[in-house]
Amino acid sequence: MLWIAIRMLTGDAQKFYGLLFGIGFSTLLITQQMTIFINLIERGASGVFNAPEAQVWVMDPVSRTTDVSFPMPATALDKVRSVEGVEWAVPHLRAAANVRTKEGDLEGVAVIGVDDATLIGLPKRMVAGDKTVLFAPDSVVIDDVGTTRLFSDGGQALGERLELNDQRAVIRGIADAIPSFTSQVVLYTRYSNALNYVPGTRNRMTFVLAGVREGESPQAVAARIEKETGLKAQTHDEFARAGINFIIENTGIPTNFGITVFLGFVVGVAIVGLTFSLFLRDNIKQFGALKAIGVTNGKIVQMVAVQAGLVGLIGYALGVVGTVLFLKAFGGNPFFKGFYIPWQIPLISLAAVVVILAITGFIAIRSVLKTEPAAVFR
Amino acid sequence: MNAAGSIVGTRAIGGCDPEAAICARGIVRDFEAGQSTIRVLHGIDCDIRPGEMTYIVGESGSGKTTLISIMCGILYPTAGEVRVFGTDIYKLSDSDLVRFRLHNIGFIFQQYNLIPSIDAAANAAVPLIAQGVPREEARERAKVLLERLNIGDQADKLPRQLSGGQQQRVAIARALVHAPRLVVCDEPTAALDASSGRRVMDLLREVAIAPDRACIIVTHDNRIFDLADRIIALEDGRITHDGTAMPDDH
Numbered sequence: 001m002l003w004i005a006i007r008m009l010t011g012d013a014q015k016f017y018g019l020l021f022g023i024g025f026s027t028l029l030i031t032q033q034m035t036i037f038i039n040l041i042e043r044g045a046s047g048v049f050n051a052p053e054a055q056v057w058v059m060d061p062v063s064r065t066t067d068v069s070f071p072m073p074a075t076a077l078d079k080v081r082s083v084e085g086v087e088w089a090v091p092h093l094r095a096a097a098n099v100r101t102k103e104g105d106l107e108g109v110a111v112i113g114v115d116d117a118t119l120i121g122l123p124k125r126m127v128a129g130d131k132t133v134l135f136a137p138d139s140v141v142i143d144d145v146g147t148t149r150l151f152s153d154g155g156q157a158l159g160e161r162l163e164l165n166d167q168r169a170v171i172r173g174i175a176d177a178i179p180s181f182t183s184q185v186v187l188y189t190r191y192s193n194a195l196n197y198v199p200g201t202r203n204r205m206t207f208v209l210a211g212v213r214e215g216e217s218p219q220a221v222a223a224r225i226e227k228e229t230g231l232k233a234q235t236h237d238e239f240a241r242a243g244i245n246f247i248i249e250n251t252g253i254p255t256n257f258g259i260t261v262f263l264g265f266v267v268g269v270a271i272v273g274l275t276f277s278l279f280l281r282d283n284i285k286q287f288g289a290l291k292a293i294g295v296t297n298g299k300i301v302q303m304v305a306v307q308a309g310l311v312g313l314i315g316y317a318l319g320v321v322g323t324v325l326f327l328k329a330f331g332g333n334p335f336f337k338g339f340y341i342p343w344q345i346p347l348i349s350l351a352a353v354v355v356i357l358a359i360t361g362f363i364a365i366r367s368v369l370k371t372e373p374a375a376v377f378r
Numbered sequence: 379m380n381a382a383g384s385i386v387g388t389r390a391i392g393g394c395d396p397e398a399a400i401c402a403r404g405i406v407r408d409f410e411a412g413q414s415t416i417r418v419l420h421g422i423d424c425d426i427r428p429g430e431m432t433y434i435v436g437e438s439g440s441g442k443t444t445l446i447s448i449m450c451g452i453l454y455p456t457a458g459e460v461r462v463f464g465t466d467i468y469k470l471s472d473s474d475l476v477r478f479r480l481h482n483i484g485f486i487f488q489q490y491n492l493i494p495s496i497d498a499a500a501n502a503a504v505p506l507i508a509q510g511v512p513r514e515e516a517r518e519r520a521k522v523l524l525e526r527l528n529i530g531d532q533a534d535k536l537p538r539q540l541s542g543g544q545q546q547r548v549a550i551a552r553a554l555v556h557a558p559r560l561v562v563c564d565e566p567t568a569a570l571d572a573s574s575g576r577r578v579m580d581l582l583r584e585v586a587i588a589p590d591r592a593c594i595i596v597t598h599d600n601r602i603f604d605l606a607d608r609i610i611a612l613e614d615g616r617i618t619h620d621g622t623a624m625p626d627d628h
Contacts (some may be wrong), residue, residue, distance in 0.1 A: 001508055004496060011495015289491035292452050293552075294480025295508050296473060373452035374444075376487050376564075 001295065005303035006310060008283055015282075018275040019311040020318065023353055026268025027319020030261050031341070031349045032326055037257040039339045044247035045240035046178040047094070050123045054209035055218045057239045058089070058225055061232045063206070065243040066094060067110075067180070071203035072231070079229040080208045085221040087214075090115035091191050092207040095198035099185070100163040101150055109146070109185040111164070113194025120209055122175060122188055128158055129173025134190050140169045143177035145334040146185035162187075164197050178338050181247060265352055272311075273360035280304070280364045284371055292373035304365045308357040316353045320346050394461055399560060399592030400426035400449050405458035407444050407615075418444045419615045421458070428559075428592045431583055431605070435598055435624070436612035443564070445612065446596045450483050450562045451475050463559055480508055484553030484586075488565040490545045492537040492552075498524060498544075499533040502551035509556060516555075523551040526585060543574050547581070554585060561586045563595040572601050579605045600624070 010016050042049075047066025048057070058080050063069040080089040093113030098106055114121030119131050127144045134141060140162070142150070147157040162169045164187065175188060189197065195204055210233075212221040218235040225233035234242065248254050280287070287300060323341060330336045394401030405422040408415045418441045426432050426449070436442045447453035449460055451467045460467055462482065467475055484505070492501045500513075502520035507513060524530045527547040529540075537545055546566065553561050566582065567575030579602050586593045595606070603609060603624050611619035 003513060004493060004500070004504065004507065007495045007500075008493060011493075283493075285489065285491050286493050289485070289487060290504070290508070291476075292479070292485050292487075293505055293508060294476050294478075294483075296476050299508070374447040376485075376491060 001290075001299055001303055002306045005306045008286070008303075009279070009307040009310060012279060012282065015275050015279040016311070019272055019279070020315045022268055022271030022275060023311055023315025023356070024318035024322065025271070026264050026356060027316050027349050027353055028322040028326075029264030029267065029319075030352050031320055031323040031345055033257050033260045033264065034345045034348065035323060035327070035339065035341050037253065037261075038342055038345065039336075040181070040253065041244050041247045043179060043181040044245075045243035046180050048236060048240040048243060050175075050177045051092070051121045051209060052124055052236075053120045053211065054092075055212050055236055056086075056210040056222045056225065056233055057236070058208040058210060058222075058229070058231050058233045059206065061230070063232060065246045066207075066239075067243075068246065069094060069206045071201065071206050072208075073203050074205055076205065076229070076231060077208050079231070080210055080225055080233075083221070083225050083228050085213050085216040085224055087211040088118075088120075089208050089210040090118060090120045091205045092121050092209045093191055093194045093198070093204060094206045095194070095204070097165045097187075097198055099150070099169075099187075102160065107150060107185055109164070109187050110180065111194050111197050112186060112188050113191035114188055115209075116190045116192050119190075123177040125176040127174040127176045131173070133172035134188070136170075136172060138168050138170050138193070139172045139189065140164070140193075141173035141175050141188040142171050143175050143179070143186040143188075145177070145179040145183055145337055146187070147174060148334045149183070149185050165199065167197050169197065179334060183335060265356065268352070268356040269359055272356055273363060276308070276360045277364040277367070279307075280368055284368065285376060287368045288371045288373060288376040291371065292376050297369055300368055301365060304361060304368065308361040312353050312357045316350060319349065319353075395425050395427075396464075397427065398425040398461075399428045399463055400424075400594075401461040402445075402449055403459050405445065405448055405460065406456045407441075407448060407453070408456045417615060419448070419455070422615075422617060424610060424617060424620065426592050426594060427608075429587065429589045430607040431587055431593045431595065433603065433606040433609045434594060434596045434612065435603070435609055437598065440612040441615040442596050442598075442612050446562060446564065446594060449594065450485070450560065451479050480505065481556070482559050484556065484558035484561045486546075486549050486553045486561070486563040486566055486582075488568050490537070490549040492545060492548060494537050497534050497536055498529065498540065498548045498551075501537065501548050502555050504552055505556040505558075520551060520555050523555050523585075524548070527551055527581060543570065543578065546570065546578055550578075550582060550585065559591050561591065561593045563593070563597075565597055565599070566595060567597065567599045567602055575599065575602055576605070 060070040060072045077089060077091050080086060095111050097109050097111045099109050101107060119134060122131055133139055142157055151157050157171050157174060160171045212218050222233035222235050327339050402422055402424050405419050407419040408417050422445060434442045434446060448455045454468060467478060470478060499517045499520045502524055503516035506516035506519060521533050524533050527550060529544050529547050532540055532544055566578055608622055609624050610617055
């Protein structure tokens with residue numbers, strides 16, 4: 001009977017494709033929007049992810065994220081280094097600056113000063129050039145997405161000279177970095193250079209990046225730093241989470257994406273519900289005949305469940321594949337750089353599809369179950 | 379007994395004939411219509427014998443569809459009892475009643491109600507598939523019957539590719555494929571012209587009538603009355619005639 005159910009469904013091509021479209025579109029909307037949402041808010045932690053060596057981030061107690069930070073006195077570095085369990089500690093500077101491009105355009109950039117000796121604070125991988133290029137005078141490394149912003153005409157970034165806050169800077173490398181939430185151009189330079197590039201105030205060091213001694217946990221060392229220095233210290237994961245939370249709490253992004261995801265769900269319920277009800281109504285005489293012949297209500301429910309399951313499975317697969325293709329198609333766009341589909345999102349979409357089909361199937365099947373077998377004689 | 383062989387009243391009293399395929403006693407059926415209740419059947423008693431083609435005839439609204447629905451176990455009576463081959467079908471549980479229909483009754487519907495997206499052989503095989511017979515085996519058995527009904531070459535066609543008469547034959551095959559002991563036909567000739575209607579009835583007689591099988595046909599098509607072994611006429615929910623032919627005044 002289940003084979004007959006499938007043939008009944010696929011035999012009505014118009015409604016079958018309508019159901020696939022409804023589920024597929026709904027899945028695409030939910031999966032794609034949630035994927036963009038998750039990847040976008042994770043960029044609130046891009047500054048942390050781009051400095052993977054740092055196990056503990058130390059900052060002024062009012063600092064909240066890599067981008068919302070308050071500078072500390074340079075003495076903070078020594079205080080951190082003196083805490084038991086700290087293996088190493090280096091200064092880290094993050095500040096805003098302006099660049100005049102060769103074409104004469106103005107571009108706001110983030111200047112990140114990494115440790116002069118170890119270059120801790122630089123992204124792990126380079127797209128072009130070597131990390132050591134930063135040891136050259138006036139040298140900066142630009143993030144790869146930044147090149148598309150500063151050199152949108154396709155011009156060569158390496159070797160280009162920039163006017164950075166009235167100072168000379170030469171791009172000598174391109175870092176493979178996770179873009180920031182605003183996709184702002186990021187220029188990495190040595191800490192001592194960065195102090196020259198950004199306007200001078202008394203306190204300029206925004207973070208101290210620290211590594212913990214073997215056998216120590218980052219949480220314990222961070223707690224010890226806070227206790228002994230009065231500064232705020234968070235582990236890599238805690239600070240990344242804080243960056244993400246900041247985006248969630250201070251922007252309308254969750255609401256907007258939430259609305260879109262909800263609309264995807266509603267569209268799914270509407271299209272699938274309507275089409276499924278029409279499909280069952282069109283076949284009500286056949287179902288009535290089956291009931292008269294001797295097919296039980298339980299078997300009818302199974303038949304409808306198989307029909308719902310089939311459109312759900314194919315439609316869901318189409319929606320997820322659509323999301324993958326979307327990300328592939330736009331992979332070259334800097335905005336989507338590094339976007340991935342977390343494994344939880346397809347599961348959430350699957351749950352949404354199951355709920356959509358359960359709701360619509362339940363509504364649609366009532367008319368079939370209520371149909372008296374005797375109705376076929378009327 | 380009157381000129382037409384009517385035996386009105388004589389079979390209505392007493393217990394069931396042990397040979398009867400269907401024994402209905404005191405069948406009453408009421409339908410709710412808003413605030414009021416309409417009685418469609420008024421205490422019908424009748425027996426249906428195997429080996430006969432029995433017509434139930436009457437005007438629209440006479441109660442013939444309701445009676446046939448009750449006699450084949452798809453509509454509960456308000457009162458009365460129905461025994462089909464000795465089984466008091468309305469004393470069965472719902473699931474047992476459904477199973478009873480699946481194994482003992484074949485249906486031919488006025489509008490055929492074939493499943494449009496499966497071919498003729500699969501449509502004819504539906505009762506077997508519902509019984510759990512493997513699909514290919516069920517198809518093969520259905521094809522044998524379609525051959526007997528002279529549409530074996532149409533077995534792989536979808537219902538929409540068949541003429542009305544051919545669809546009717548597929549419906550007949552579906553009603554007989556599982557060798558039921560009772561075959562119920564609802565207006566089998568309503569959509570056919572006179573000659574096609576007679577051909578279908580001849581065919582039905584050829585394949586559906588057997589010594590151990592009863593065949594009931596609900597119709598108001600007087601063009602085929604002469605093909606009946608027995609005619610039960612209903613009027614306003616009561617049997618007004620039960621005989622081998624229709625009386626002249628009907």
